[in-house]
Every structure is written in structure tokens, then in C-alpha cells.
Amino acid sequence: MALTDDLLAAYRAALRAVDGAVAVDRALRCRPVPGEAIAILAVGKAAAAMSRGALGVLGERVSRGLVVCPRGYAGDLDAENIRVLESSHPVPDASSVVAGEAATAFMAALRPGEHLLVLISGGTSSLLELPVAGVSVEALSALNGQLLAEGYDIATMNGVRKALSRIKGGRLGRWLDGRPATLLAISDVPGNALHVIGSGPLHPDPEPGRLPPELARRVRDLAGGRPNPAPKPNDPCLAGVESHVVADNDTALTAAARQLREAGYRVDCPGPFLTGEVGDVAGHLAGVLTGPSAGDAVLVWGGEPTVQLPDRPGRGGRMHALA
Incomplete structure (x- = not known):
């Protein structure tokens, strides 16, 4: 916890x-x-x-x-x-x-x-x-x-x-x-x-x-x-x-990273601003998180992907879909 x-x-x-x-x-x-x-x-x-x-x-x-x-x-x-x-x-x-x-x-x-x-x-x-x-x-x-x-x-x-x-x-x-x-x-x-x-x-x-x-x-x-x-x-x-x-987005990322560093974590903000189709962005993040360079740092990103809605969309926004 x-x-x-x-x-x-x-x-x-x-x-x-x-x-x-x-x-x-x-x-x-x-x-x-x-x-x-x-x-x-x-x-x-x-x-x-x-x-x-x-x-x-x-x-x-x-x-x-x-x-x-x-x-x-x-x-x-x-x-x-x-x-x-x-x-x-x-x-x-x-x-x-x-x-x-x-x-x-x-x-x-x-x-x-x-x-x-x-x-x-x-x-x-x-x-x-x-x-x-x-x-x-x-x-x-x-x-x-x-x-x-x-x-x-x-x-x-x-x-x-x-x-x-x-x-x-x-x-x-x-x-x-x-x-x-x-x-x-x-x-x-x-x-x-x-x-x-x-x-x-x-x-x-x-x-x-x-x-x-x-x-x-x-x-x-x-x-x-x-x-x-x-x-x-x-x-x-x-x-x-x-x-x-x-x-802006960097303002939020900087504050999050500062909070984590003060709590004792090693933090990396790989950037850049996340854009693109949500499936592509999710695949990119998953690749970084499971790749050999992931290490033990907490990675902090920000941005907003795009989502093409199906005929019967559920509830939630773009970042919810990314998560």
C-alpha cells in the first residue's frame, strides 16, 4: 500500500x-x-x-x-x-x-x-x-x-x-x-x-x-x-x-516528480507529451515498462491520446482508456 x-x-x-x-x-x-x-x-x-x-x-x-x-x-x-x-x-x-x-x-x-x-x-x-x-x-x-x-x-x-x-x-x-x-x-x-x-x-x-x-x-x-x-x-x-x-503538462509532471523524489524514489520523466491512438500509446508504455531499461525508477508521463469510439462506447475518458 x-x-x-x-x-x-x-x-x-x-x-x-x-x-x-x-x-x-x-x-x-x-x-x-x-x-x-x-x-x-x-x-x-x-x-x-x-x-x-x-x-x-x-x-x-x-x-x-x-x-x-x-x-x-x-x-x-x-x-x-x-x-x-x-x-x-x-x-x-x-x-x-x-x-x-x-x-x-x-x-x-x-x-x-x-x-x-x-x-x-x-x-x-x-x-x-x-x-x-x-x-x-x-x-x-x-x-x-x-x-x-x-x-x-x-x-x-x-x-x-x-x-x-x-x-x-x-x-x-x-x-x-x-x-x-x-x-x-x-x-x-x-x-x-x-x-x-x-x-x-x-x-x-x-x-x-x-x-x-x-x-x-x-x-x-x-x-x-x-x-x-x-x-x-x-x-x-x-x-x-x-x-x-x-x-501546463510540464507543471504537473514536475510537481509529481518532486513529490516522488521527496518520498525517496528515483524518478524519470521520459517524455515527450503522449499523443497518438490510445492502443499505440499503451503499447509504447508497456514496452518501456517491461523493457530492459525500465530499472527501478518511477516513470512519469503526461499527455492525451486519441480514442476512436466503438458503436456502443462505455464510460470514461481518454486517459481512462489508456489505463
């Missing part, structure tokens, strides 16, 4: 290190946000926790806020000037559009001298949406469900979502219109690319439009061939945005 307890302690240490409140508190103390009036827009599974961290540091400087999180994720967030909207995850629905409309209105209403603090975490792509003209949220939801079942990775999924959205791929920046903003992100994607995290609401793709041919065809068919241009990375509407990743 000692090993099991130590592994669970390492897991809990990893979770604490990437806790939204902890990560934002740490970031804001290292890089203070300018201004005396700060408006908070937080979206994602960690939105409520990240907002709590911001409120703890900024206090009365927070003029107002909008928090968009999955149903049941708001926790004990209760501030008079913070509006909480619960939305849909992992597939968008009508509540995602309500949240998208609220977010654009929130940004359009920024007052002179008010600094926007944007807090982004995993789940943002589904929680916040405004489909392009002619595409219903029902059609968008159906396509998202199909892509999830077909096992596409997050970057490809988000590429499709951007092509059909009025707020993804930097398009939300049109409501910012060059005003100052600080974006803090908890990354759930390999490489921490800001245009991938949450489908990059304030970060256009460096090279947009590169979808696999079959997915590009499905996007064109759904959108009726209508173009959906995105801002360029140097667009003036995004000129006031400063962005930082405040926690």
Missing part, C-alpha cells in the same frame, strides 16, 4: 500545481496586471478556480466579470460583480451560443481605462460559441460529436471549430478592437500553442485553413461554401493583447 499511497500523493501534487486559483495567483504576483479597473472574462473547466485566484490578488480592482464554465463547475465562486454562466462540454449546444453572445457583449462594453483580463483553460472551445451565418448550433453540435467519436486530435478538432466560428481563431479580438488585454492560459495541448488552446479566441492561426481534405469538404458543405476570414496575427484589433501560459 505504501507505493499506492505515494503514487496517489504524487497525483494530488500534480493537480495542486495546475489548480486554476494557484496558477493565476502565482502569475499575477509575478506579472501584475496594470490599471485600477479590471474586467475578468474567464472561460473553461478551470474558469471558476482561475477567477478565484484573480479575485484573491486583485480584490476591489475587479470592476466586473463573466465566468463561463461547464455545468456543476462553478463551485463556491460567489462575488457580487461576477456573472456565472454554465455551458455545454464537450459538445456545444444552445447554452454555448448564449455564452458566446454574453462574452462579445461583455467585451464590447469595456469602458475607457478598464483593462481586460482573459482567463482560458481546457473546454473553452465547446463552452463558448457563435457559429457562422447559416450554420445552426445543432449542426455544429452533431459535427463535434462525430469528430470526437472518430478520434481526431485536439488541434484538428479545433481547426474545424475555428472554420465554423465567429469567435475562434482570433475572431473574438474584433470585439476587443485594440484595447489592452492580458490573457492567462492553462494549457491542455502539446507545445502550448496559444492559437490551439481554447481554439485561440484572441490568437489567429499562423497558417490558417490547413485541414485534412475530407474535413475541409465537410466544413465547406456545412457552411455552404461561404468564407469565414480570420484576423491576421498582426491585426490591429489584437495589438493590445499580452498572453502567458501559467500552467
Whole structure:
């Protein structure tokens, strides 16, 4: 049981290190946000926790806020000037559009001298949406469900979502219109690319439009061939945005490894970020664990495989399937 307890302690240490409140508190103390009036827009599974961290540091400087999180994720967030909207995850629905409309209105209403603090975490792509003209949220939801079942990775999924959205791929920046903003992100994607995290609401793709041919065809068919241009990375509407990743997979791995070393174990983090089809990833890990170089170290990995769902899928997520 000692090993099991130590592994669970390492897991809990990893979770604490990437806790939204902890990560934002740490970031804001290292890089203070300018201004005396700060408006908070937080979206994602960690939105409520990240907002709590911001409120703890900024206090009365927070003029107002909008928090968009999955149903049941708001926790004990209760501030008079913070509006909480619960939305849909992992597939968008009508509540995602309500949240998208609220977010654009929130940004359009920024007052002179008010600094926007944007807090982004995993789940943002589904929680916040405004489909392009002619595409219903029902059609968008159906396509998202199909892509999830077909096992596409997050970057490809988000590429499709951007092509059909009025707020993804930097398009939300049109409501910012060059005003100052600080974006803090908890990354759930390999490489921490800001245009991938949450489908990059304030970060256009460096090279947009590169979808696999079959997915590009499905996007064109759904959108009726209508173009959906995105801002360029140097667009003036995004000129006031400063962005930082405040926690990621490496943050969690480092904390887990530290906890294990303090408990007396030899630890190795072989890397890299685990991606690929779940069966292939499982085979790779099994080969390492049973191979001649395994030794007596505790091996720590992180990442997210893809899973192609059967006709009658069970319960659990991608890492559950890997285990």
C-alpha cells in the first residue's frame, strides 16, 4: 500500500500545481496586471478556480466579470460583480451560443481605462460559441460529436471549430478592437500553442485553413461554401493583447516528480507529451515498462491520446482508456 499511497500523493501534487486559483495567483504576483479597473472574462473547466485566484490578488480592482464554465463547475465562486454562466462540454449546444453572445457583449462594453483580463483553460472551445451565418448550433453540435467519436486530435478538432466560428481563431479580438488585454492560459495541448488552446479566441492561426481534405469538404458543405476570414496575427484589433501560459503538462509532471523524489524514489520523466491512438500509446508504455531499461525508477508521463469510439462506447475518458 505504501507505493499506492505515494503514487496517489504524487497525483494530488500534480493537480495542486495546475489548480486554476494557484496558477493565476502565482502569475499575477509575478506579472501584475496594470490599471485600477479590471474586467475578468474567464472561460473553461478551470474558469471558476482561475477567477478565484484573480479575485484573491486583485480584490476591489475587479470592476466586473463573466465566468463561463461547464455545468456543476462553478463551485463556491460567489462575488457580487461576477456573472456565472454554465455551458455545454464537450459538445456545444444552445447554452454555448448564449455564452458566446454574453462574452462579445461583455467585451464590447469595456469602458475607457478598464483593462481586460482573459482567463482560458481546457473546454473553452465547446463552452463558448457563435457559429457562422447559416450554420445552426445543432449542426455544429452533431459535427463535434462525430469528430470526437472518430478520434481526431485536439488541434484538428479545433481547426474545424475555428472554420465554423465567429469567435475562434482570433475572431473574438474584433470585439476587443485594440484595447489592452492580458490573457492567462492553462494549457491542455502539446507545445502550448496559444492559437490551439481554447481554439485561440484572441490568437489567429499562423497558417490558417490547413485541414485534412475530407474535413475541409465537410466544413465547406456545412457552411455552404461561404468564407469565414480570420484576423491576421498582426491585426490591429489584437495589438493590445499580452498572453502567458501559467500552467501546463510540464507543471504537473514536475510537481509529481518532486513529490516522488521527496518520498525517496528515483524518478524519470521520459517524455515527450503522449499523443497518438490510445492502443499505440499503451503499447509504447508497456514496452518501456517491461523493457530492459525500465530499472527501478518511477516513470512519469503526461499527455492525451486519441480514442476512436466503438458503436456502443462505455464510460470514461481518454486517459481512462489508456489505463
